[in-house]
Amino acid sequence: MNDISKRTYFALALAGILLFGIAAFVVRFFLYSDRWVTFSGSPHVYSSGNLNTGVVYDRSGLQLLDTEDGRTYAADSSTRRATVHLLGDREGNIPSQILSHYASTLVGYDKLSGTNHSSGTGELRLTVSAQVQAIALQALNGQKGTVGVYNYKTGEILCAVSSPSMDPDNPPQTVDDASGLYVYRMFHASYTPGSIYKLVTAQAAMETISDIETRAFTCTGSTVINGETITCPKAHGQLDFKQALASSCNCTFAHIALEVGARKLSEVSERIGVTDSFEFDGLYTKAGQFDLSGADDNALAWAGVGQYTDLVNPFQFMRYMGAVANGGSAAEPYLVAQAVNNGSVKYRAHTAMTGELIDERSAAKLQQMMRYNVEAIYGTWNFPDVQVCAKSGTAETGGGSNTATFAGFVLDSSYPLAFIVVVEEGGAGSSTCAPIAGTVLQACINLMDGER
Ligand SMILES: [Zn+2]
Known part of the structure; x- marks a missing residue:
């Protein structure tokens, strides 16, 4: 050569x-150019880690944020406080994963012409109502916690508020670390569930113990399991399955958990999503925990009443409530209805269904039992206009502190709403949270009536 x-x-x-x-x-x-353009260090698109281009509206068309020229929030302080965890703040202490996720649409990025403001401003329409969120934040009254409500037929999240909150136009100079001000509790916190977890144990019992609904139980106020005592606040006496749930009898549910067994309880917990992290609209929700590896019978009994090392994320439990309400499977919740650039719709949400989290027959039975809870214990006066089904929880979190929880749904095809209320250091679940749930559900009903 x-x-x-x-x-x-x-x-x-x-x-x-x-x-x-x-x-x-x-x-x-x-494949990736829209990500390169909107990467979180891009000075054209971001300032202090939060998106810099686009306008965000709530479901009613109220402008919540214009990100051009330094972020203009809503005119009203209560709206700003109620939506800052969705939108992020100027300093980037509260990141907006939603805005980051839809950044390329909001920026008006085009693969051929590049990032170009003349291509039009992006618009994001959320499913939440700022008005309902403001009412929910007010109902929480400065307590630490969260309120979530979603439509289990469509998947639209109407309310996902986190407290404490802050006004992004008037941020605090110093922040108490323990307050978790910057944490979006609905999606990024997990809690000891307490007695709302008896719903999961009840489901597992209906799937394994054929005569559970006709059993008779006796509660003497305490029971010894594996040498350690499990107690109720009082002796509940003779109870059937429905009454044991309504009275939230620890002794009865401890023995039900033992009979169901660790494997089945773990399987149901996984199926309903407790151990999963969910990803939607750029959010990654915090996974809960149900871990019985190495647990003895006493630990199994406590896990079955929502104590031990159990943890649930508020969003995932609300989703489970939707599935119970809707006969076993429900719409997957979401926050962004549509993203528009230059007048053309670039993204529109579609309703997707969860798998079967609970079989139809057990779901119907849980609906009846949770309705009985409201009629017999929590009081229908908290929810005068609609048929609400619910379960409360008062989780012991150590040091004499309680997390109050209240979860359930409206059984009404005109108002298919599932909800969860969590109040940290909140005392008893039903007395603290049921009135909050009642106020927020009424606000949702008024909103839905107004949209018809
Ligand atoms: Zn009892």
């Missing part, structure tokens, strides 16, 4: 490498 043909091959090899490189770039450009 002479020198000329060697050079020819060498040149051809170089040209081949160059062509391969260009081809690889083009492929990556079309």
Whole structure:
């Protein structure tokens, strides 16, 4: 081979490498360029870690945020406080994962023309109502906690408020670390569930113990399991399955958990999503926990009444409530209805269904039992206009502190709403949380009536 043909091959090899490189770039450009443009360090798109381009509206068309020229929030302080965990703040202490997720649409990025403001401002329409969120934040009255409500037929989240909150136009100069001000509790916190977890144990019992609904139980106020005592606040006496749930009898549910067994309780906990993290609209929710590895019978009994090392995330439990209300499977919840750029819809939410979290027959039975809870214990006066089904929880979190929880749904095809209320250091679940749930559900009903 002479020198000329060697050079020819060498040149051809170089040209081949160059062509391969260009081809690889083009492929990556079309796959990833919108991410490159909207990466979180891009000064054209972000300031202090939060998105800088686009307008965000609530479900009623109320403008919540214009991110151009330094972030203009809603005019009203209570609206700003009720929505800051969704939108993020100027300093980037509260990140908005939703805005980041839809950044390329909001920025008006185009693969051919690039990032270009003349291509129009992005618009994001959320499913939440700022008015309902403000009412929920007010109902929480400065207590630490969260309120979530969603439509289990469509998946629209109407309310996902986190407290304490702050006014992004007037942020606090110093922040108490223990307050968790920057944490979006609905999606990024997990709690000891307490007695709302008896719903999960009841479901597991209905799936394994054929005569559970006709059993008779006796509560003497305490029971010894594996050498340690499990107690009730008082002796509940003779109870059937429905009354044991309504009275939230620890002794009865401890023995039900033992009979159901660790494997079945773990299987049901996984099926309903307790151990999962959910991803939607750029949010990654915090996974809960149901871990009985190495647990003795006493630990199993406590786990079955929502104590031990159990943890649930408010969003995932609200989703489970939707599935119970809807006969076993419900719409997957979401926060973004649509994203628009330059007048054209770039993204529109579609209703997707969960798998079967509970079988239809057990769901119907739980609906009846949770309705009985409201009629017999919590009081229908908290929910005058609609048929609410619910379960309360008062979780012991150590140091004499309680987390109050209240979860359930409206059984009404006109108002298919599932909800959860959590109040940290909140005392008893029903007395603290039921009035909050009543106030927020009424606000949702008024909103839905107004939209018809
Ligand atoms: Zn009892």
